[in-house]
Amino acid sequence: MKPVDFLINEAENLQFVLDQTLRYDYGLDGSREFYEECCARLKHIKSELKIIDAADVEVVCEVAKDIDDLSELICRIERSSLGEYSWPFVEEFKEISKEICTEIRDVGPPRIPKVHVIAEGGLSSYSIYSDPNRELGKRRIFTIVFPRTLKHYVLLHTILGHEVGHAIYNLPKVQGKLDDIFLTHFVTPNKIFKDQKTVVQWLYSANAPEDVRGELNKLEIDHSIGSKDFFFAFASYDSWIQEFLCDFIGLLMFGPSFLAAHTDLLYSSDPNGDGIHDDHPFTALRVNILLTAAEVLGYDQWVFDQRIQSAVNDFWKDLFAKRQTDPWYDIFPKSSIKQTIEHLKEYLATFEGALYPKPAIGEIEKLVTKILDRCPPVGYQYDNGPQCSHVDFRQIIFAGWIAHAHKSTKVKKTKITFSEINRLCEHGIMQQASIKLMLNNKNKRTRSK
């Protein structure tokens, strides 16, 4: 079969499979927008196949890639099942990332991405697949992936703030702005990370930790990769830089909860923080940077009511205990982290809902008290009648982390497990959605009077 004929056949297969996806309803928004978007893309592909020059290898490869990408997208959607991920968390997450993920174009109206959610894989599955940068359809489709086993673990889902960083980095205008901030204030001024050569010198320096030297040695023996081709044959310098950036974005979007989730998840598979990865810098380096960034943002200086201040202190004590003390990891001065985080914060503040807001006075205390009382944390209390209030779901999650640090949850008689705290917080986020519906409806009725 000739390549173009094969691709024409495959395009018909895609249509068939796409139609079959309508056997089920996917996700909260249903299937209509996704189906129509995929049909639009398939129509574009088919029209290209009609006029394609079979001898133009480059174009044939491009169309084949488009078919492949669309096929993968459709298959992912088939695995989207509402019962396998935390829809209350997803709805709130979509709300805060909607504006930052909206694509502003030179021509045409802004494009709000379509978001789908699937659950698969293990602890390292958290990701957001975004469309490749090609004008194929009307809207980008972002697919958020949650680890299947962590469905209810909303405290850990804050790691998705990092994944938002990757997703928006694919938007050309945003990428330009982020590069401008990050390269200017974080990368270029740094003696080590300013370019690949200096990073390699640092990696292979004599004062690198013994385990790091051991890993590099192993890389040489097993794969013949040495200092000369470390970034050529193994790791990606650009990916490493992007990881630092996405960590900052995650911290700005989710606050202290992101830091807690980040350290727990990353250190769970890399306890010493010195594992060498092709697309991620050292865990220890990332955590050290984030701890400094949290200090710069003043997160650890917030004062709470004495009921929970001790738990807050323990929360930060546990986090700072994860700082790697080997000075080899401290290569980014506080001033540079401060400059970078402040500029990023200023940029993210232009997107409604993106920045983690400082909790209101008494807010976290009330939420933590509910959790310790084994009730879902929500903006509700009963005084002279029921009183409901708006609470950002990120505060519910932060309260969860503080409750987890509270010593009463570790005492046998009053023990609340991490799993239970996550369930309570997830339940709280769901209930808070009902409060939001009620309050918004009340406001509409008041305005219309």
Add this chain to the structure above:
Amino acid sequence: MSALSRAAIENRLRNDLTVSPILDKEQLGPSSIDLRMGTVVMIARAGAQSHVEPSAYQESKDHDSVRERQQKHERFDIPFGKPFLLHPGSLALVPTLEWVKLPDDLQGIVTARSSWAREGLNIATATIVNPGYRGIITLELANLGEIPITLLPGLRLAQIAFYELKTDDTNKAMDRGYKGQFKMNFEPVAGNIAKDDDYFIPIKPKNKTKLI
């Protein structure tokens, strides 16, 4: 045993009784609180079991028992604004939206709201909520009518009234908090009909595998 009046309920809500969240003061009646539908529905699957068998609850961990329990109900997440159709003759388990925490001296009694009953929706709930209970309340909904009923999370389907217990001062140890099998539930779970009744259930012989 007397039911709490509205004033008494409100007083307890300010102190040791939790029904959270109460979205609207209209939920408070003269002697009860309306309860809303939550966001999960579990429907017994037709054909999943040939009959309800108490002995199946005795072996909890082998493949067949676990499979039977997992496939017994079909579970649906119903976010706010999405409808669920309850067909005639169907039995659905739904949680309340509200989280309830009862102090040790109060018992809850859950009944249907009559407006729904007139549409054919019967709430055959486990009507007693024990003192000390905390969690969602499972509503067992049956459509006794002839046409499907659309259910939406957030709608007020049931109501709970509260009764003060007469405690025994000489034997306070017996009047401790609730320790039942449905402690701190976030969604409906199938009960264990064989719990503590093993001596009445004959042991089923295990299937012997034939060796070829």
